[in-house]
């Protein structure tokens with residue numbers, strides 16, 4: 001292909017590799033290349049500038065620098081993979097050959113996807129995302145959001161595109177501006193600061209996180225030491241700790257629980273972060289109870305229904321699969337817990353923000369792939385992963401539903417209609 005095919009349309013740095021979104025034979029229909037996103041991910045990791053577009057399917061006497069393959073695809077059809085590097089760029093050529101070779105090696109073989117259900121957005125995330133969308137509709141941009149509304153890069157990027165401005169702390173918000181608090185909750189000190197600065201607050205804290213805050217106030221109010229089981233530095237933990245900071249201690253694991261010293265061992269209560277692993281947390285509570293036999297806790301578990309359901313759904317399929325992919329971002333606690341859970345079932349597991357994060361080596365010998373998504377990961381990302389995998393060969397997708405979720409929360413009052 002001529003070097004001019006690689007010129008950037010916008011005058012920016014030229015993409016040195018073209019990734020096929022379709023292969024075009026001289027005659028006959030185009031061959032779709034839905035796995036192009038996988039190739040693009042590999043090129044991105046190699047630092048190779050690239051863009052996608054159609055590539056002519058070379059006939060006999062393959063053109064220099066153009067790499068194409070056509071193989072059995074989904075539904076009895078064909079699928080393709082293709083890459084072409086700028087002829088004047090040997091480094092791009094090398095990157096294209098490596099990426100193409102790695103993905104070609106795992107393409108064209110049949111696979112099964114076992115799709116865990118429930119997965120993806122929970123009721124608290126639906127509510128929080130919709131709160132920002134409604135605030136944008138009602139007030140117009142910018143709408144400020146303290147911290148990521150939920151821990152997902154795609155959600156944040158899409159809301160940013162629509163005019164949401166994510167800030168770390170309220171001092172970055174102009175006096176009086178509309179400000180959304182994230183689903184993870186905030187401490188009373190943050191509420192006080194917002195009031196002082198006369199911000200128009202829309203509190204998108206999940207009602208199930210607010211319930212834990214209320215428990216913290218109740219347990220501390222009756223004179224107990226409150227043991228919060230959770231991860232240091234996590235926003236939800238920061239918020240809950242802030243309810244009764246002088247009476248609350250954070251415990252991250254069973255070892256810390258066993259070594260905990262308190263003023264009055266007869267007056268200890270525990271709470272948990274909502275997004276922990278159910279099995280691990282039970283071990284921490286057991287260790288606390290061994291140490292403080294009169295330990296009291298919440299009436300019902302603080303680990304929420306959505307976290308629990310996603311873990312149960314994954315547990316039901318993990319052992320039957322060769323590989324588990326969890327769609328979610330790296331700072332999403334509940335998503336990371338799903339990866340660890342699959343690993344405890346003995347299955348290699350990886351957290352991916354989307355299809356571009358999948359590595360070809362993971363698929364070697366992986367005939368059955370378990371797929372799930374954390375509570376903050378949009379369902380569309382799961383669809384994108386399946387679409388990309390379909391581009392690698394015949395794919396059967398079976399959903400395994402362990403329970404059906406019907407929980408819905410009403411929107412925060414400032415953005416509720418009617």
Ligand code: 0CH
Nearest residue numbers: 150151183275332333334376
């Ligand atoms: O799992 P974490 O708590 O990190 O949060 P997320 O990924 O934004 O998922 C939604 C839960 C929000 C608060 O429970």
Ligand code: SF4
Nearest residue numbers: 122124206208274304
């Ligand atoms: Fe609420 Fe649970 Fe979703 Fe967190 S994971 S937002 S606590 S429903």
